[in-house]
Amino acid sequence: MDRLKNILIIAVLLLLNAPWLSEILGFKEPHPLHGESVNPASPVISLYRVWCGEFQSEVNDFSRLNFLLRSVAIRTRNELDYSFFREHHARSVVEGLDGYLFEENYILAALGLDSIPKDSVGNRVSRLLQLSQASKTPFLVVIAPGKGNFCREFVPREYLKREGQLANRMLNMWTDELVNQELPFLNLTDFFSLDQQVFPKHGIHWSEWAQVEAINQISNALSELLPDGLRPARLLIDSVYRSTSMKGTDDDIEKGLNLWRNLPDVEAKYYLTHWEELPVVRRPRILIVGDSYAWGPVNKGLLRDGYRDSEFWFYNKGVHGPLIDDKGASPETVHGFSNLSELEQVLLDFDAVVFLSTDANLPTFPFYFGEFVH
Numbered sequence: 001m002d003r004l005k006n007i008l009i010i011a012v013l014l015l016l017n018a019p020w021l022s023e024i025l026g027f028k029e030p031h032p033l034h035g036e037s038v039n040p041a042s043p044v045i046s047l048y049r050v051w052c053g054e055f056q057s058e059v060n061d062f063s064r065l066n067f068l069l070r071s072v073a074i075r076t077r078n079e080l081d082y083s084f085f086r087e088h089h090a091r092s093v094v095e096g097l098d099g100y101l102f103e104e105n106y107i108l109a110a111l112g113l114d115s116i117p118k119d120s121v122g123n124r125v126s127r128l129l130q131l132s133q134a135s136k137t138p139f140l141v142v143i144a145p146g147k148g149n150f151c152r153e154f155v156p157r158e159y160l161k162r163e164g165q166l167a168n169r170m171l172n173m174w175t176d177e178l179v180n181q182e183l184p185f186l187n188l189t190d191f192f193s194l195d196q197q198v199f200p201k202h203g204i205h206w207s208e209w210a211q212v213e214a215i216n217q218i219s220n221a222l223s224e225l226l227p228d229g230l231r232p233a234r235l236l237i238d239s240v241y242r243s244t245s246m247k248g249t250d251d252d253i254e255k256g257l258n259l260w261r262n263l264p265d266v267e268a269k270y271y272l273t274h275w276e277e278l279p280v281v282r283r284p285r286i287l288i289v290g291d292s293y294a295w296g297p298v299n300k301g302l303l304r305d306g307y308r309d310s311e312f313w314f315y316n317k318g319v320h321g322p323l324i325d326d327k328g329a330s331p332e333t334v335h336g337f338s339n340l341s342e343l344e345q346v347l348l349d350f351d352a353v354v355f356l357s358t359d360a361n362l363p364t365f366p367f368y369f370g371e372f373v374h
Contacts, residue, residue: 033071033258079260090256100154101202101253102147105360107159110148112169115363125177131370135347138225141178141185142218144293145192145206146359147199170362186221188214201266202254208247209269211296222352226284230351232306233278237271275305283308289316289369290356316367339372
């Protein structure tokens, strides 16, 4: 009996100390969660921290978030809730008809129920136009499609009953002002002609094939603004195939649900591609300021292979690019500017600036670019 009691005590102690032991022994968490970014540092022990309770609180948080089988427990909970109650725990995710997955802000944008900017869209376009003229750098505004608009037939019916709807309100406001003030723009919503397959069933970003088409459309539009002798390399399509096995971001919402199973997908189109060989000196150096829709083209080599050592300012907050060592640092930190005139000098190093946003982010677009708090 005493031996059994000792074994039970040791087993309980091992379970209680599993987070510490797993870190010391280097065990990897099985089945890590998608979208998981919480990774607290190990608690630092000191007499003062123990006395005031800080150490105990940090140990509790660390153990709760670093439990070795935490991801297994969460996936199991998610799978049970989704299978039996059709409930999920992913923030802002909405399940539509036929199992189509959306993020709510794309539905609100399609129905014109999204937020209204504090300042007018006209003022934002004017500021971009003035900055382009002052820096002598051509600007191109690119509006990417949104899933709520393209897959409207699968939007949950309760959203269609809401009052105050005005379809594509922000999209129309932006396109009207861009036309009126003659700031070059590319409306990819029109280009894709509301082709439902632009968006996968379980993804929020445009399909992998649509990203390829978008890259070349943006390059075509930029070619009309760039000086003679400069043009982007094209992403050439070698072949086309179809698959029910999703690639890239085509099932990014589904991955965010963190289930055990794979949800059945609608067959999707894919391209096999390669970059056109174009001398580096003939390719322009551009700056892309955009939301997460720019990540697809960027991850396909756009900044390095399509252009020349270019940059992507993610939401105008974090800088990324082949020449950036401190990836994710703020534009102000990377380029050392603090006011509008200094930003104009930075823009002189680029041959063009592309501003890219999907319809859901138009209320905050172009993400306070060129605005400084005094």
